[in-house]
Amino acid sequence: METGTDMKLKETLKRVFGYDTFRGTQEQIIQHVMDGKNTFVIMPTGAGKSLCYQLPAITKEGTAIVISPLIALMKNQVDQMNAVGINARFLNSTLSKSEMTRVKKETLSGEVKLLYVAPESLTKESNVEFLKKSRISFVAVDEAHCISEWGHDFRPEYRRIKAIIKDLGDVPIVALTATATPKVQLDIMKNLEMENASVFQSSFNRTNLMYEVKPKKQAKKQLIKLVKEHKGESGIIYCLSRKKVEEIAEFLKVNGVNVAPYHAGMDSAVRMRNQDAFLNEDVDVVVATIAFGMGIDKPDVRYVVHYDAPKSIEGYYQETGRAGRDGIMSKVVMFYSYNDILKLEKFNKDKSVTERENAKYLLEEMALYAESAVCRRKQLLHYFGEEWHKENCEACDNCLHPRERFDGEELVTKVIEAVRQTEERFNLNHISNVLVGKKTEHVLSYSHDKLKIFGAGKDHDEHFWKSIIRQTLLNEFIAKDIENPGVFKLAQKGIDFLIDPFKVELVKDHEYETEGEEEE
Ligand code: ADP
Ligand code: ZN
Numbered sequence: 001m002e003t004g005t006d007m008k009l010k011e012t013l014k015r016v017f018g019y020d021t022f023r024g025t026q027e028q029i030i031q032h033v034m035d036g037k038n039t040f041v042i043m044p045t046g047a048g049k050s051l052c053y054q055l056p057a058i059t060k061e062g063t064a065i066v067i068s069p070l071i072a073l074m075k076n077q078v079d080q081m082n083a084v085g086i087n088a089r090f091l092n093s094t095l096s097k098s099e100m101t102r103v104k105k106e107t108l109s110g111e112v113k114l115l116y117v118a119p120e121s122l123t124k125e126s127n128v129e130f131l132k133k134s135r136i137s138f139v140a141v142d143e144a145h146c147i148s149e150w151g152h153d154f155r156p157e158y159r160r161i162k163a164i165i166k167d168l169g170d171v172p173i174v175a176l177t178a179t180a181t182p183k184v185q186l187d188i189m190k191n192l193e194m195e196n197a198s199v200f201q202s203s204f205n206r207t208n209l210m211y212e213v214k215p216k217k218q219a220k221k222q223l224i225k226l227v228k229e230h231k232g233e234s235g236i237i238y239c240l241s242r243k244k245v246e247e248i249a250e251f252l253k254v255n256g257v258n259v260a261p262y263h264a265g266m267d268s269a270v271r272m273r274n275q276d277a278f279l280n281e282d283v284d285v286v287v288a289t290i291a292f293g294m295g296i297d298k299p300d301v302r303y304v305v306h307y308d309a310p311k312s313i314e315g316y317y318q319e320t321g322r323a324g325r326d327g328i329m330s331k332v333v334m335f336y337s338y339n340d341i342l343k344l345e346k347f348n349k350d351k352s353v354t355e356r357e358n359a360k361y362l363l364e365e366m367a368l369y370a371e372s373a374v375c376r377r378k379q380l381l382h383y384f385g386e387e388w389h390k391e392n393c394e395a396c397d398n399c400l401h402p403r404e405r406f407d408g409e410e411l412v413t414k415v416i417e418a419v420r421q422t423e424e425r426f427n428l429n430h431i432s433n434v435l436v437g438k439k440t441e442h443v444l445s446y447s448h449d450k451l452k453i454f455g456a457g458k459d460h461d462e463h464f465w466k467s468i469i470r471q472t473l474l475n476e477f478i479a480k481d482i483e484n485p486g487v488f489k490l491a492q493k494g495i496d497f498l499i500d501p502f503k504v505e506l507v508k509d510h511e512y513e514t515e516g517e518e519e520e
Pocket of ligand 2: 374375376377378392393394395396397398399400
């Protein structure tokens, strides 16, 4: 039976947003927020997170604070809400003094239902004082992964949010993100002190995306072929540098493609014009740096190309996620060369030690993904803490063109043994060094050269072992240690396997030559 609040929520959904039904778990989430419980929402981009705080904010008494890292996104949402007659405002550094006064007045009188605040503004003394006097219904922390140093978008100000919320009288929190690996997830909950929150995680599987990685050889030729196959359809091509964006856009243009460039170094008016041209389908293809795409909701992007390797799986997932929002089959292609990874690594040399280590770890995951012959979908979902048990996804290069399989029982046993004998405290590099029998300083300092497993895999090189270790992970014989990024521990399946082994099939990695790559 529907209760009064259920009816009211449905009515508001229709009246304000124009939707007849909730999507996925939206209704349960909204119910939780209505009840004043801490709530953690993990949903892929485009799944409909905004509604999860907008609707309760409108329905509840008082003002909901929405913390959002991007002023452009804030403005977008405020405009949207105002257009349907909801009083939403933002508080950030772009406001004039009189605008600021007005926003504060309207909030204190309780007229404002949604107050969007940049984290920098939230931590300002004068704003805290004013918020203390207001009636706050709850705080929504959007893009909550910005809290975690282990994510790809760390924002130090995000770490101060909880203290402020406490100052406001410990109002309920809704944290939302589209990119949470188990480690990042734990970080968010710890930092916001919401370990007791109900977690709503929906699947990250994008069934209508066809994943493909191609060696970066004669990439321009491959690119033009792909673009021509999609003539008249919308596509995004991501490049690493502004210079490369210009170069590829020019190259496509002289080949008769209707294309526009986009990067942060361009004049902002031109940039906006190019973005609009893409949205209005005056151009088919945008060649862009990752500055392009945040908050862009074009449903019929039929393909996304990574001309250069992305910096992290999170970034890759988010960028490829812009294809096929309408649910129609779309293609995502990455051109891969290990040289790109090395290039990206150089960018990190000025960062702090922690940041550099993390960036390196994220890059390594990216390289392993590209080189692996295991189902792309399985790998991506595993990265986000989801298991995928289907043999063949039928929509990735590795499933459509499977590599030869080989018996991996003995190899897997060695990996599990190596993790066990090193006491579940080491990472990919260390485990592979132990297996091939490499006496590194680190190996010697732990006397791991004295272990029985030391050198037990000397018939193969480290590269080979890294692939095997990764497949042992993907097959759930070992697991990632959430508390210690990069470290492997034993999984129950692995412990059982040592006692009672069975047949395991593994696949050989792709071999990508770096020779013959196009020159810059
Ligand atoms: P996210 O923040 O998760 O990336 P958004 O909140 O921007 O996603 O929503 C993505 C799209 O889905 C928007 O165009 C939004 O209007 C639409 N949407 C959200 N909820 C519903 C619903 N219940 N029914 C229909 N469309 C919805
Ligand atoms: Zn697959």
